[in-house]
Amino acid sequence: MPPIVAIVGRPNVGKSTLFNRLTRGRRAITHDLPGVTRDRLEAPAEIEGRFVTLVDTGGMDYEAEESLARQIVEQAEAALVTADVVLFLVDGKAGRTALEDDLAERLRRLGKPVIVAVNKVDGLERVAAMTADFHAWGLPLLAISAAHGQGMAELAEAIAERL
Ligand code: GDP
Ligand code: MG
Numbered sequence: 001m002p003p004i005v006a007i008v009g010r011p012n013v014g015k016s017t018l019f020n021r022l023t024r025g026r027r028a029i030t031h032d033l034p035g036v037t038r039d040r041l042e043a044p045a046e047i048e049g050r051f052v053t054l055v056d057t058g059g060m061d062y063e064a065e066e067s068l069a070r071q072i073v074e075q076a077e078a079a080l081v082t083a084d085v086v087l088f089l090v091d092g093k094a095g096r097t098a099l100e101d102d103l104a105e106r107l108r109r110l111g112k113p114v115i116v117a118v119n120k121v122d123g124l125e126r127v128a129a130m131t132a133d134f135h136a137w138g139l140p141l142l143a144i145s146a147a148h149g150q151g152m153a154e155l156a157e158a159i160a161e162r163l
Contacts, residue, residue, distance in 0.1 A: 002044065003163050004082050006055040008107075009089035010099060014119040018089060018146035019043070019056035048160040055083070085113045085162045087155075092118040092130035092143065104137040113162035116141040117155060122148055 007015045023043040041056040080086065088107060090100055107114045118131045121143040131143050142158060144151035 002051045002053050003084040004055060005045070005047070005052045005085045005087060005159055005163075006057055006080075006083035007087045007089055008057050008103070010097065013089045013091040013094075014146045015056055015089050016041075018087075018117070018119065018144070019054060021146055021149065021152070022047075023054055047156050047163070050160060050163060052159070052163065080107075080110060080112065083112060085115070085159055087159070088114055088116045088139070089119050089146075090116060090134060091120050092126075092134075093120045096133045096136075101137075104139065108137065108139060114139050115155070115158050115162070117151075118143045119146050121145055122150070124150075 007019055009015055019041065022045045024045075042053055045052055045054040086107060088104065090096070104116075116134055116137065116139045118134055118141060121127055121130045122145045127143045131141060134141055140158065142151055142154050144155055
């Protein structure tokens with residue numbers, strides 16, 4: 001079994017965009033795990049020459065009737081059950097939210113390797129400003145643009161180091 005890398009984060013931060021980029025579109029094995037979550041997307045990805053199973057935990061973003069908070073907790077819990085490395089994706093344009101503070105604290109306490117990827121940092125000149133908020137969590141952090149492919153080599157390296 002390849003190691004599992006789970007992408008967690010609130011809706012609209014870019015999880016699916018990152019998932020598609022890292023899996024190069026080889027997506028769409030849909031899993032139904034009763035009591036855990038629905039419709040997690042899993043696909044193989046190659047990270048610095050190692051095969052991993054990448055999980056997009058946001059498969060239910062647009063279907064769920066639960067509150068945002070509940071969705072995020074459920075997604076995170078489901079991912080945490082099996083993940084070997086957790087990619088905590090946040091939106092550098094939107095900044096930190098209280099829910100993300102809670103999730104960060106929980107992830108930190110769980111002791112699994114977590115990487116905070118600050119997404120939507122589309123231009124290099126704004127890296128410092130857009131990531132500043134997120135350093136407060138005390139987690140390893142890097143800036144990426146999933147849409148434009150920036151920071152992908154650094155992200156791959158950070159994941160590979162923790163597999
Ligand atoms: P998810 O809900 O977390 O899966 O987020 P999506 O992948 O569906 O992306 C949500 C929105 O953010 C979409 O409109 C994406 O095009 C946009 N988005 C994703 N990555 C980036 C990025 O790196 N930069 C910018 N500017 N927008 C992005
Ligand atoms: Mg999504």
